Amino acid sequence: MANWRGAAGVCVNEQNEILMVLQKAPEEDSKWTIPASGIEAGETLEQCCEREFQEVTGLTVKALDELKVRSGTYENSAVSFELHYFQVAATGGELVVPEEDFLIEDVAWKSVKQLEQLELAYPDDLELFRSLINR
Numbered sequence: 001m002a003n004w005r006g007a008a009g010v011c012v013n014e015q016n017e018i019l020m021v022l023q024k025a026p027e028e029d030s031k032w033t034i035p036a037s038g039i040e041a042g043e044t045l046e047q048c049c050e051r052e053f054q055e056v057t058g059l060t061v062k063a064l065d066e067l068k069v070r071s072g073t074y075e076n077s078a079v080s081f082e083l084h085y086f087q088v089a090a091t092g093g094e095l096v097v098p099e100e101d102f103l104i105e106d107v108a109w110k111s112v113k114q115l116e117q118l119e120l121a122y123p124d125d126l127e128l129f130r131s132l133i134n135r
Helices: 045-057 125-133
Strands: 002-011 018-023 031-033 036-038 059-073 079-093 104-110
Touching: 002 018, 002 045, 002 059, 002 125, 018 045, 018 125, 036 045, 045 059, 045 079, 045 104, 059 125
Parallel strands: 002 079
Antiparallel strands: 002 036, 018 031, 018 104, 059 079
């Protein structure tokens, strides 16, 4: 069984909104999620998180605390996955939708109330988002 490891970033702004990306995988419906990517050679999980966040949102971030780990196996596949979630703090950059990434359709700040109405890639992430907002 092959193993996939990656990192995701959760960024909360001053208005208690979460930065989300609208992503469309091939042959799937568009869904909202947080920036996430597989680890590249020589990267730490934190570096992976920071790189992906900048690539898909235009913002530079600093990975802070690890929040949770999502793990499992992909359906009908011999691939296991392990995705590490980090809280991140924006340190610069400008919010953009990357033109070169055909999977990303939109990047936007969303309140938890708005997220409750949207199609999420991982609906159980809502509990994590609520806990961060209520800190």
